[in-house]
Amino acid sequence: MNKITLIGGGLSGSLMAVYLAKRGFEVNVYERRPDMRSNRISAGRSINLALSVRGLRALEKVGLDKEILKEAIPMYGRTLHPVEGELAYQPYGKEGQAIYSVSRGLLNIQLLELADEYPNIHLHFDHKCVDVNLETASATFVNAQGVEVQVEGDRIIGTDGAFAATRGRMQISDRFNYSQSYLNHGYKELLIPPGANGQHLMHKESLHIWPRGHYMMIALPNPPGDFTCTLFFPFEGEESFASLQTEEQVEKFFKKRFPDAVPLMPTLLEDYFSNPTSSLVTVKCYPWVKDDKLALMGDAAHAIVPFFGQGMNCAFEDCVVMDECIEKHGNDWGAAFAEYQDLRKVNADAIADLAVQNFVEMRDRVGDRQFLHMKEVEHELCEMYPESYMSQYEMVTFSNIPYADALAMGSVNETILNRIIRDKMDLNNEILIKSLIDEEKKRAHGG
Amino acid sequence: MNKITLIGGGLSGSLMAVYLAKRGFEVNVYERRPDMRSNRISAGRSINLALSVRGLRALEKVGLDKEILKEAIPMYGRTLHPVEGELAYQPYGKEGQAIYSVSRGLLNIQLLELADEYPNIHLHFDHKCVDVNLETASATFVNAQGVEVQVEGDRIIGTDGAFAATRGRMQISDRFNYSQSYLNHGYKELLIPPGANGQHLMHKESLHIWPRGHYMMIALPNPPGDFTCTLFFPFEGEESFASLQTEEQVEKFFKKRFPDAVPLMPTLLEDYFSNPTSSLVTVKCYPWVKDDKLALMGDAAHAIVPFFGQGMNCAFEDCVVMDECIEKHGNDWGAAFAEYQDLRKVNADAIADLAVQNFVEMRDRVGDRQFLHMKEVEHELCEMYPESYMSQYEMVTFSNIPYADALAMGSVNETILNRIIRDKMDLNNEILIKSLIDEEKKRAHGG
Structure with a gap:
C-alpha cells in the first residue's frame, strides 16, 4: 500500500492530490490554513492569476479545465498605458x-x-507542519488546538509553497544547494472597481500595463467587473514605497504618473495605506527529492517572480510530469522522484530567469518605440510563418515546449528579428525569411 | 555604556573581542563548544591553516603576530607531485x-x-545560541545544563561560523538574500607522520600538491614533523569517495595515483576509514547588518571554500575593517555597521569566487605544461618589475589590495602574460614590457 502525505493544500497540493488519487493511492493532505471553502474571500478583493496552456493542460487531465474557464476572462493581449x-x-x-x-x-x-x-483523499486543515523525517517519511504537525500530531506514511510530497517547511528540513541536511534572492522591488495591490452597471471600465479582455521604466503598474480583469491593479515599485529610492509616506505624496505621484488610472481608482488612498507592501523572491534549490521518501513540488521547489505569469502554470506542469514519472516507474518511487527532478529542475531554473527578464521587458522595454517595432515585426512573423517561427512568449505561454528550450531560443529569435529589421527584409519573401530562420536555428544548434 | 554580545568564540570571534575590548567596550563572548584550552587537541592531528599578510596584519594590531609566527612553518611555494x-x-x-x-x-x-x-572580556563556553532578537539585541542561549539563558546587551556581533544561528535568524526576516552552494567535491584528512628522528619526510617549507585533474591531494607541514594531507575528491563518479569502499580499492587507488605519497602514509587505510568525509560550501548573504543591533562577521557572513587559503585571513580582515569603522563613526553604531558592510560585502563575494577559481587551478591547471610556463614567465615578471606587475596570487596573499580589485586584475594579468608569450617578448626589454603593462591596465580601466 502506498500512503502519501501531501503537505500543503494550495493550488499544486490539491491538484497533485487528485492526480495521486486517480492512481488509487491513499492521500492525506495537510494544510496550515483553515478550510478556505467555509471562509470565502470576497471576489472583488481576490488576487488573480494568468492561466495559460501548461496550466490548462494539467487541469484538463483531471477534467476541470472547462469549469475553470467558465469563470475566467480571456486576455488576448497587452494594453499599454503611456503617461x-x-x-x-x-x-x-x-x-x-x-x-x-x-x-x-x-x-x-x-x-x-x-x-x-475522492474517497481516498483526506483533507486536514489547520495543520501546520513543524517537522518531517527524511528517513521514515513521517511528519509532525501542530493542529488548531496546539496539539502535536505525528503522521506516518510511505512518502511525503511537499507542496507547501515558497517558505516550505518541507524544504526547510531538506535545507539543514548536508549538501543542499539553496538560494533565495529578492528583487529591490515590492508590490502592492490596488483596485479599479466596476462601473455603475457592473461593467469593466477599461478594455476587459486584455492585461493592462503602465510601464514606467524603473517600475510599473498592471491590471487584470475580474468577472464581477473590477480590475485588480498591482503596483511593482522599488522599496527605496526617489520614486519608491519609502518616498510615498503621506496621502498628498501618493495622490500627487499617481496623478502625475498614472493620470488615466486615477479617476478609475476611487479607493486609491485607502487601498494604498491599508494593503500590505509585499516582497518578490526567487527561490532555487537542489536536490528536490530524498530517495523515495520526499519530493518537493511547485513553489516549495522553485518560487519565481510573477512577471511571466507562470508560477502556477509551472507548478501544475510539475504535477503532470510527476504523474507521468509515477506511471512510468510503477512501484519504484525512487526512480520516479529522480526522473521528475531531472526533467523539471532545468526547466524551473529557466522559467525563474525568464520571469526576471520579463520584468525588465514589461516595465521598461514595452515603452520603447524600437522595441515595439520589433514586437510588431515578430507578431507578423508568427502569423505568416507559424511552422517556422515562434516567439518566446508563445513558447512559454501557448505551448508545452520545455522552458529551458524557450529560454535558449530567446537570443536566436532576437538575432532573427534584428537581421530582418537591419536589412529591411521583405516579410513576404518566403524563401529569404525561411532560410534566415533556418540558418540562425542551425547556428544555435552548433550546426 | 556599550555592552556587546559576541556570539561565537572561534578565530574571528576571539580576535574581534580583543579589538572591542581595546576600545573599552564590555564584551561577552558566548561559545557553543567547551573551552578548548582545557581540552587541547593533540598537535599531530590538528587541522592547519595558511596564514598570510591580511591575517598577520590583523594579529599585529593586537600584538600577537610574532608569537603566532614562532609556532608557524613558512611555506615559500608549491611543490607539485606528478604521478x-x-x-x-x-x-x-x-x-x-x-x-x-x-x-x-x-x-x-x-x-x-x-x-x-582583558578584564572587560567575559568568556562563556557551552552556550549554544538558540535565538536572537533583532530589535532589542537580546540573545537566548542554552547552557551545558540545558537551561535557557537570556542575555541583554546593546548590540550583537555574530561570529558563529558557516552555519551561524545569528544568520539563521536574519534569514527568516523579509528580503534577506541568501545562498548556500556546495561543490561536488568533499574532503578527507589524512596523515604523513614524522620520520624516525622527528624530521619532515618531504620538503618542509612548501605546500605540497598532487594535482590530478578532477581531484587533488595537498599536504601542509606541522611543527612536530608531520604533514596534514587533505584529499579533495568528488563525492560520486568513477574516481570518488563513493567508488572507494574497501581497503583494497583505497590502497589500489592511492598506489596508482599518489605513488610517492603512499610509502609515507603508514596509517592511510585506518585514517581513510576513520576520518569523516566533509562537504565544501560557499555561503553568501545580504544584508550582513541590522541597524545598529546586529552585524555578521567571518564565516557567518561569507563562508568560502579553502582553495585560496583565505577563509581565516578574510575573517581577520573583517575585524580590522570593523574596528576602523567603529573608530571613524564614534558612537553611531548604525553608521559603523553600514560602512563595514559596504566595504566588505563586495570583497567577500570576490574572494569567494577567487577561491572556487583557485580550486580549478590547483587541481587541474598546475599540472599543465603551458600553464606552468605562464607561471614561470609571471614569476620573472614579478621579480623584474615589482612596481609595475603583481600576480593575482600576490595581491590576494601578500598585499592588502581589496579582493575585488585582485579579482578584476586577474584577466588583465592573463592578457599581459598571453601577449608576452605569443609575441615572444624579451622580458629584459623594459620599455616594451612596461608599456604593454600600462596599456593593458589602462584598457581595463576603460581608458
Whole structure:
C-alpha cells in the first residue's frame, strides 16, 4: 500500500492530490490554513492569476479545465498605458490565443472540491507542519488546538509553497544547494472597481500595463467587473514605497504618473495605506527529492517572480510530469522522484530567469518605440510563418515546449528579428525569411 | 555604556573581542563548544591553516603576530607531485615571501588566552545560541545544563561560523538574500607522520600538491614533523569517495595515483576509514547588518571554500575593517555597521569566487605544461618589475589590495602574460614590457 502525505493544500497540493488519487493511492493532505471553502474571500478583493496552456493542460487531465474557464476572462493581449498619448495594444499570440485571468481563491476552492470527491483523499486543515523525517517519511504537525500530531506514511510530497517547511528540513541536511534572492522591488495591490452597471471600465479582455521604466503598474480583469491593479515599485529610492509616506505624496505621484488610472481608482488612498507592501523572491534549490521518501513540488521547489505569469502554470506542469514519472516507474518511487527532478529542475531554473527578464521587458522595454517595432515585426512573423517561427512568449505561454528550450531560443529569435529589421527584409519573401530562420536555428544548434 | 554580545568564540570571534575590548567596550563572548584550552587537541592531528599578510596584519594590531609566527612553518611555494617524473616547484611570491602553516586549534587557544587578559572580556563556553532578537539585541542561549539563558546587551556581533544561528535568524526576516552552494567535491584528512628522528619526510617549507585533474591531494607541514594531507575528491563518479569502499580499492587507488605519497602514509587505510568525509560550501548573504543591533562577521557572513587559503585571513580582515569603522563613526553604531558592510560585502563575494577559481587551478591547471610556463614567465615578471606587475596570487596573499580589485586584475594579468608569450617578448626589454603593462591596465580601466 502506498500512503502519501501531501503537505500543503494550495493550488499544486490539491491538484497533485487528485492526480495521486486517480492512481488509487491513499492521500492525506495537510494544510496550515483553515478550510478556505467555509471562509470565502470576497471576489472583488481576490488576487488573480494568468492561466495559460501548461496550466490548462494539467487541469484538463483531471477534467476541470472547462469549469475553470467558465469563470475566467480571456486576455488576448497587452494594453499599454503611456503617461501621455494613445493606448497601444500588443496581441499575445495568434488570433484567438489568450491567457485567462482566474481568481486564485476560486480556483483553489474548485480544486479542493474536486479532491473531496475522492474517497481516498483526506483533507486536514489547520495543520501546520513543524517537522518531517527524511528517513521514515513521517511528519509532525501542530493542529488548531496546539496539539502535536505525528503522521506516518510511505512518502511525503511537499507542496507547501515558497517558505516550505518541507524544504526547510531538506535545507539543514548536508549538501543542499539553496538560494533565495529578492528583487529591490515590492508590490502592492490596488483596485479599479466596476462601473455603475457592473461593467469593466477599461478594455476587459486584455492585461493592462503602465510601464514606467524603473517600475510599473498592471491590471487584470475580474468577472464581477473590477480590475485588480498591482503596483511593482522599488522599496527605496526617489520614486519608491519609502518616498510615498503621506496621502498628498501618493495622490500627487499617481496623478502625475498614472493620470488615466486615477479617476478609475476611487479607493486609491485607502487601498494604498491599508494593503500590505509585499516582497518578490526567487527561490532555487537542489536536490528536490530524498530517495523515495520526499519530493518537493511547485513553489516549495522553485518560487519565481510573477512577471511571466507562470508560477502556477509551472507548478501544475510539475504535477503532470510527476504523474507521468509515477506511471512510468510503477512501484519504484525512487526512480520516479529522480526522473521528475531531472526533467523539471532545468526547466524551473529557466522559467525563474525568464520571469526576471520579463520584468525588465514589461516595465521598461514595452515603452520603447524600437522595441515595439520589433514586437510588431515578430507578431507578423508568427502569423505568416507559424511552422517556422515562434516567439518566446508563445513558447512559454501557448505551448508545452520545455522552458529551458524557450529560454535558449530567446537570443536566436532576437538575432532573427534584428537581421530582418537591419536589412529591411521583405516579410513576404518566403524563401529569404525561411532560410534566415533556418540558418540562425542551425547556428544555435552548433550546426 | 556599550555592552556587546559576541556570539561565537572561534578565530574571528576571539580576535574581534580583543579589538572591542581595546576600545573599552564590555564584551561577552558566548561559545557553543567547551573551552578548548582545557581540552587541547593533540598537535599531530590538528587541522592547519595558511596564514598570510591580511591575517598577520590583523594579529599585529593586537600584538600577537610574532608569537603566532614562532609556532608557524613558512611555506615559500608549491611543490607539485606528478604521478610520474620529477617534482616541480613554484615560488608563491618574491624572495622571502611566504604563507605560514599554523594550527587552527593552537591559534584559537592563543587568541582566547589573549582575550582572557582583558578584564572587560567575559568568556562563556557551552552556550549554544538558540535565538536572537533583532530589535532589542537580546540573545537566548542554552547552557551545558540545558537551561535557557537570556542575555541583554546593546548590540550583537555574530561570529558563529558557516552555519551561524545569528544568520539563521536574519534569514527568516523579509528580503534577506541568501545562498548556500556546495561543490561536488568533499574532503578527507589524512596523515604523513614524522620520520624516525622527528624530521619532515618531504620538503618542509612548501605546500605540497598532487594535482590530478578532477581531484587533488595537498599536504601542509606541522611543527612536530608531520604533514596534514587533505584529499579533495568528488563525492560520486568513477574516481570518488563513493567508488572507494574497501581497503583494497583505497590502497589500489592511492598506489596508482599518489605513488610517492603512499610509502609515507603508514596509517592511510585506518585514517581513510576513520576520518569523516566533509562537504565544501560557499555561503553568501545580504544584508550582513541590522541597524545598529546586529552585524555578521567571518564565516557567518561569507563562508568560502579553502582553495585560496583565505577563509581565516578574510575573517581577520573583517575585524580590522570593523574596528576602523567603529573608530571613524564614534558612537553611531548604525553608521559603523553600514560602512563595514559596504566595504566588505563586495570583497567577500570576490574572494569567494577567487577561491572556487583557485580550486580549478590547483587541481587541474598546475599540472599543465603551458600553464606552468605562464607561471614561470609571471614569476620573472614579478621579480623584474615589482612596481609595475603583481600576480593575482600576490595581491590576494601578500598585499592588502581589496579582493575585488585582485579579482578584476586577474584577466588583465592573463592578457599581459598571453601577449608576452605569443609575441615572444624579451622580458629584459623594459620599455616594451612596461608599456604593454600600462596599456593593458589602462584598457581595463576603460581608458
